[in-house]
Amino acid sequence: MTQIDFLDEVVLGDCLALFPKVPDNSIRTIHTSPPYNIEKDYEGYNDNLGTRDYLDFIERVLSECKRVLVPGGALFWQTGYTTEEEYITPLDHLTFNLFQKLGFRLKDRIIWRYWGGMAFKAKFTNKHETILWWVKPGRNNTKSKFDVFSVREATKFYDSRNNLFGRNPGNVWEVDRVAFGSNDQTSHIAVFPEEISDRIVLSTTDENEVVLDPFSGSGTLCKVAKARARHFIGFEISPHYHQESVQRLALQARGELLSVLSEILKEHVFCAVGTKKFSAIENKVMNLLSPFSLKPYENTFTKPYLDALCAGHKDVVKKSDKVKLWNDLEALLPPFGANNNGKDPVGLISLIDRAYMRAFKLYKVYSSAMRFHCAVKWLSTLQTTLTQSRKEGWKKILTSLTESETGTYCLTKDGITLMTRRKKFKVDAAEVSSLENSKDKLTTPQLFR
Numbered sequence: 410m411t412q413i414d415f416l417d418e419v420v421l422g423d424c425l426a427l428f429p430k431v432p433d434n435s436i437r438t439i440h441t442s443p444p445y446n447i448e449k450d451y452e453g454y455n456d457n458l459g460t461r462d463y464l465d466f467i468e469r470v471l472s473e474c475k476r477v478l479v480p481g482g483a484l485f486w487q488t489g490y491t492t493e494e495e496y497i498t499p500l501d502h503l504t505f506n507l508f509q510k511l512g513f514r515l516k517d518r519i520i521w522r523y524w525g526g527m528a529f530k531a532k533f534t535n536k537h538e539t540i541l542w543w544v545k546p547g548r549n550n551t552k553s554k555f556d557v558f559s560v561r562e563a564t565k566f567y568d569s570r571n572n573l574f575g576r577n578p579g580n581v582w583e584v585d586r587v588a589f590g591s592n593d594q595t596s597h598i599a600v601f602p603e604e605i606s607d608r609i610v611l612s613t614t615d616e617n618e619v620v621l622d623p624f625s626g627s628g629t630l631c632k633v634a635k636a637r638a639r640h641f642i643g644f645e646i647s648p649h650y651h652q653e654s655v656q657r658l659a660l661q662a663r664g665e666l667l668s669v670l671s672e673i674l675k676e677h678v679f680c681a682v683g684t685k686k687f688s689a690i691e692n693k694v695m696n697l698l699s700p701f702s703l704k705p706y707e708n709t710f711t712k713p714y715l716d717a718l719c720a721g722h723k724d725v726v727k728k729s730d731k732v733k734l735w736n737d738l739e740a741l742l743p744p745f746g747a748n749n750n751g752k753d754p755v756g757l758i759s760l761i762d763r764a765y766m767r768a769f770k771l772y773k774v775y776s777s778a779m780r781f782h783c784a785v786k787w788l789s790t791l792q793t794t795l796t797q798s799r800k801e802g803w804k805k806i807l808t809s810l811t812e813s814e815t816g817t818y819c820l821t822k823d824g825i826t827l828m829t830r831r832k833k834f835k836v837d838a839a840e841v842s843s844l845e846n847s848k849d850k851l852t853t854p855q856l857f858r
């Protein structure tokens with residue numbers, strides 16, 4: 410991979426000053442939401458430029474985005490509109506020509522249809538934003554990436570013609586805004602819901618590729634990228650939002666395996682903040698995860714169908730058996746919010762399923778077939794990783810967890826300490842400025858203890 414100075418960091422500063430440090434053709438996907446020029450009260454930035462100045466600024470940013478993207482790379486440009494009295498100018502209209510002038514090609518126009526937001530009095534309340542999916546064309550018609558499997562969502566009605574794992578989510582995404590008081594709320598006024606960035610990251614990038622958000626805000630894209638084992642870069646001009654994203658990233662493990670394991674530890678191993686020895690953690694988790702066999706599930710699903718679910722193959726399931734299979738899966742893993750708890754004969758799949766759900770918000774829209782597939786995938790990866798040279802495996806994996814989720818865990822001589830069960834990362838302004846002014850560098854444990 411090309412050497413990048415600040416990989417896996419949110420960097421404080423003006424994106425136009427920082428962009429030159431990013432090499433040409435090094436970024437697979439950009440997902441960003443620029444300032445809307447609607448007089449928002451951003452720190453360190455004037456959100457009330459004249460139209461000409463605003464367009465000049467956006468053009469300079471777009472030209473840098475184009476330079477750093479790999480050929481075939483994707484730019485997801487998320488915007489709303491500006492207003493003048495009661496009239497609106499959608500920002501994707503205002504800036505459309507700039508993208509075309511720079512040679513981007515439009516691949517799709519996604520509507521984020523949201524719940525929540527302020528009610529209007531004089532017209533219909535706004536309930537959507539647009540996300541334009543632009544592609545940097547390459548030579549010989551380089552294709553842009555799109556992998557739909559991991560972003561399939563549950564269908565509303567079962568039909569034997571449908572894909573076993575769910576449907577393509579389409580280009581109207583219904584996702585709640587980040588509600589006040591929720592764990593995801595930050596001080597930021599315009600936080601992306603994680604589900605949106607997650608869908609973009611999963612469908613257009615592979616593990617270890619690099620994603621970028623030049624207007625990173627509270628660091629949503631970076632957090633999601635870390636959780637999915639992608640590399641990331643964020644630029645943010647406001648010191649407060651920058652600090653808050655550093656804290657937020659410290660509460661996120663890198664990659665799916667560690668994220669799922671972290672949730673299992675928080676729920677089943679550490680009842681409270683404190684220290685546990687490697688051996689105690691090993692015994693507890695081994696007890697939880699045994700029996701490691703999927704054999705008991707063969708009473709629920711016949712062997713070929715169990716294999717199909719585990720491997721993520723849809724084609725071996727006969728059309729005539731599909732609806733029954735779906736019903737069986739829902740009996741085992743009912744949809745979120747259902748009253749019954751499911752009838753998992755062993756409980757292993759449900760255990761990983763719950764941890765997965767706490768780790769990844771997009772998981773809420775997955776079908777039960779997809780959830781079964783994900784749970785088995787991580788069950789077997791955990792199993793292999795943890796049983797490979799047992800002692801070394803545990804020490805190694807728990808050390809990696811403390812190194813990646815530095816705000817939650819730290820390493821001791823013969824174990825690990827859980828420093829906080831805190832999930833909320835909204836940081837008090839006074840707390841941030843006192844730490845910024847103090848001589849000590851801001852460290853996560855200080856804020857989150």
Ligand SMILES: C[S@@+](CC[C@H](N)C(=O)[O-])C[C@H]1O[C@@H](n2cnc3c(N)ncnc32)[C@H](O)[C@@H]1O
Pocket residue numbers: 422423424425441442443444445451452454597599600601602623624625626627628629630644645646647650
């Ligand atoms: C619409 S918000 C992005 C919110 C973000 N998507 C999230 O999930 O929190 C735009 C962000 O761009 C930042 N910003 C404005 N001008 C900037 C610049 N020149 N360089 C870097 N960041 C800038 C603002 O401080 C603000 O946090």
